[in-house]
Amino acid sequence: MLESDDTSQRHILTPSSLNRLVRDLLGDVFPLVWIEGELSNVAKPASGHLYFTLKDSGAQVRCAMFKMKAATLRFRPVDGMQVLVRAKVGLYEPRGEFQLVAESMEPAGEGALQREFEQLKARLDAEGLFAQARKRPLPRYARRIGVITSATGAAVRDVLSVMARRWPLADVEVLPVPVQGREAPAAIVAMLSKASASQRYDVLLLTRGGGSLEDLWAFNDEKVARAIHASAVPVVSAVGHEIDFSIADFVADLRAPTPSAAAELLVPDAAAISRHLQQLQQRLLTLQQRKLQAHAQRVDHLFARLQAQRPQARLARDHERLLHLQRRLSAVLREQSQRRHTRLERLHARLLALHPRARLPLLARRLAEQDQRLRRAIAYTLERQQTALRHAGHALHSVSPLATLERGYAILFDDAGQVVRSSANVSDGDTVKARLADGELKLRVLGE
Template sequence: MQTFDRSPDDAPPRHVLTPSTLNRLVRGLLEDALPMVWIEGELSNVARPASGHLYFTLKDSGAQVRCAMFKPKSGWLKFRPADGMQVLVRARVGLYEPRGEYQLVAEHMEPAGEGALQREFERLKARLDAEGLFDPARKRPLPRFARRIGVVTSATGAAVRDVLSVFARRWPLAEVEVLPVPVQGREAPPAIVSMLRRASACGRYDALLLTRGGGSLEDLWAFNDEQVARAIHASAVPVVSAVGHEVDFSIADFVADLRAPTPSAAAELLVPDADALGRHLSQLRQRLTLLEQRRLQARIQRVDHLLARLQAQRPQARLARDRERLVHLQRRLLGVQREQGQQRRARLDRIHARLLAQHPRQRLQLLRRLLAEHAQRLRQSIERRLERERLTLQQSARALHAVSPLATLERGYAIVFDADGKVVRSAKDVAADTRLRARLADGELALRVEPD
């Protein structure tokens, strides 16, 4: 921390702080010393400007402190803060530097007392649920037409008037008895328990309605009592719970055989709608009338059918049917005879055609035609064969002629033979005065070898 030493003669200090610096120092000290606190007090000067932040003063009988709750936390509140409301706030201590004032910056706010009550509610709910008091399997159905209903509630509240009005409008035949009990305060739980036990034990009622109007958690706390829950669970008749508004839930709602969102809704669930039931009965009457008409019509049709069968069994009717049947059989017999005759004639025609086809004269004619056809084919085959042979011979002759010595002789050559007919192939093979024969293309010549 900075010091402010002055000289003996009151000279100016050596170190001077500005207000901003001082505020920062103070804010640091406050935030370090009190990081987060819970504080309970009464709301006043509550303001919510267009920015959405919430500004208020928290006070008690001896002091007050300014507070601020910024967005989005201010929008998370489950209730609407108002002047005079007792609340519990979790906040951190800070300093608002522009005014040099310390303030609380709220992180969470709830109505005072509701937090503890809510925690007690959750604890009791979990314990009773673990014991099976909320088990859906044990919940009983409501009677369809309850003759006598006991309403356990305050005799002077608005809830009982709404319930009685609904009962009178929907089902005037039901006997509704109000079983008055206090529904708020310390005396309420034991009174409710006692009334539930007596109503269950007397065997007078077909169903019980436990109800009251809306209120705060403290106002509805009597219906979160453990003994009340066990009395509902032990009831010998079905119990309907309708405590508070639709958004309110109590332990009694979870234990009861049926939970209704409002007292009026509970009354509607307990009794049928007389007008709707009248319309339903009218529809059933119409359906019954229509069913009787259909049954009567079916019986009339059956009688007509039996009468027709009886008339059909008379001798005259049977004779007429037999006569018609005889005529029908005769027609069928004639038809069968005609059909068989036609089939036999067609078969005879086929056999006759086959016999004609097998007659010797027909056979001989067929064989002659076949012989003529084969002879024609043989001649044609021989002619084609001769033509092929002729062509082959001509080709062979031309090839033979091409290599024949005669063809060579025609070109001016000659073949010389000795007296023995051997071909002279060299001049050395003949001597002088030897007789030779020369073969030319068109004849032979006699030759004699002269000496050189």
Template sequence: MHSPDHPTTPPRNVLTPSMLNRLVRGLLEDALPLVWIEGELCNVSRPASGHLYFTLKDAGAQVRAAMFKPKSGWLRFKPADGMHVLVRARVGLYEPRGEFQLVAEHMELAGEGVLRRQFEQLKARLDAEGLFEASRKRPLPRYARRIGVITSATGAAIRDVLSVLRRRWPLVEVEVLPVPVQGREAPPAIVAMLRKASAAARHDVLLLTRGGGSLEDLMAFNDEAVARAVHASAIPVVSAVGHEIDFSIADFAADLRAATPSAAAELLVPDAQALRRHLEQGLQRLRLLQSRRLQSQTQRVDHLLARLQAQRPQARLARDRERLAALQRRLHAALHERLRLHAHRLDRLHARLLAQHPRQRLLLLQRRLAERERSLRQCMNHRIDRAQLTLRHSARALQAVSPLATLERGYAIVFDRDGHVLRDARQAPAGTPLRARLAEGELSLRVTDEP
């Protein structure tokens, strides 16, 4: 036996406080990796570091807790003493002081967790029924003439919507369809207004909206009846409920979801200034195209006018006259040459006759000469007749297209003081002197302003 005055031999496995705390911390984290705890907040503090420190308590106990950045900055509400919250946390031990604590990963108001689960269950059920299918989403009208806004008539959302609509598209007609957006009376009122607006068919599009708030504040838009009324609406529905991070069942059932009421207003109407710039650019392109087209047509008209001037009756008559004169000159030259050749032959025959002096031969040659002379004259007369016939045909053809023939039928050609033909009455204002050519003679005229 050991004497009580002598110390016992110490054990081999001796723990230090650090080792003990580390061992306990490991045991706690392994046994309880993640837990949900509901309780009341107290001793809430947020130092300059941005971390959140608080105590979670109930009627019989309390436990210290901490929420570190950046998760503490993601909270949708400002924690304060006395709030009843639901916390998801890891159970641990703060080793330097050996204090039992919670390290919070998520925090929400105690009632919000139940509402969130109800939200997810309803969303899954309606999604399974096909209420959220993208194939049934209808496109919004490009230029809405009348918009129905289903919201509170006194809320901030309607002010934001009206401000954006007036700035972007003042032509649109906005009709506020007032309903309560919070409380038990809100869902049936929203359903009734949706059905009434759908049956009236007065609007091109409906906007269902309200400002931000907690999940409990937005529950009127997570109602099943509201979602089915949005889905059944005969008019396209845009949903803009809460802030950008908020989603409601009505958002999924609507034809389009907007992040905020102001964003919804921007989606519903075009920007008048941008549209004006687009129209001005289109007008400039149209004017440029019109100018180029007019220039091309003007060049074509000038070309056709030049061709017409080259083919007018006076020019054709002059060309035919020149051609006829050339044919006559050639004919006379050919006749003169043949006469010269025959005369030459006659001279040779006459010389031969003079050389031979036989009277019978002379008579024979004289007869042959007379026959040849008759034949030559007949040929000349025939050629002249053909030339004259051709000339008469050409004259009749020219007469048919000549403006003089038109004058013979009682028409007149009007010239201005410079001798240009007048084709448009607008070229001769009152008091303009004119000259009219008739079939026989000319008349001097002056334009009056009498009808």
């Protein structure tokens, strides 16, 4: 704020308040900005913050990237590296120094390529080149496969090795092209067009090994993408490692994470198919055996039916049936005869039981049994009563005075025969009788 000419209205700032005001003004005026330059004075102290200077040929600016943002960097910043920084414009208040507070940072060349990649990807996606509906299925057993790649790279060796091991019956042809550099996109487009027009291949594999974004850039070319889209035969793309994605991957009918994985997807496993064929053969043999057994049983059944319809067989069967009925009739007659005999024996026994002479022994036995039972009951009752009487005598004796005398006690009687119950009932010189268990004693009362 400018100083007023009127000293009475003067507003005085301190260095701290001035720096704070400038910081706020810069933050309000400038949004996040992208700035490209060369790194210098890169320092990362123990705090985890990153401090550096961003410069070009004519100027430089001090920058800071705090710990949380610095931890997200996917590369190691070093002096001399050209980078693209997204930052807030600010002021370091304690020193009053103009600085940038970085939010993100990436290598300048890679960042530009990445933006170009995203723009092309969005445009082709909007045109429908990535649509899942247009992607074609791969042939299950490809007879001839064209591999568009470098003839000297590791990718072609991996592909040929995997295909030879898994499915030697496939005819694999290497269609050599450069896979990086300025001439690579045009060569790839020409080979795709030639292979598609030849109608020689069942499927095409476009592949190369891993590398940087710049190394893989030929597969992010728009002409290559449109050539893949225009191919008359299915195209499999296997560019780089599993984490690498190219425009060719999105346009192709199938994307494989690595060249070796693409080879495994393109050809079946001969060993697995051999095992499957053996299983099918075993199932076929089992089904044939079951059908033969079923037909043999049917023939036996039809032969038995044919034999059963012959007159001699019918006569033999009827004769066997007649014999069986005769045996059953004889058994029934024997059973009925036995039942009648048993019934007659029971009636005879009942008649004998009703005769008076036959009843006398029975009644005598019953009378003897009743006499024995009565005698046993009388003896049992007498024994019980004697036992009860003994118990009662013992109980009565236990409360009898005689029992008390037997324990050494005595009962005193006066001359009148009355029991002396207290010393007050007798006087000095009186005569008393003491009753003991085995007799009596005459006693005289003596005074004290």
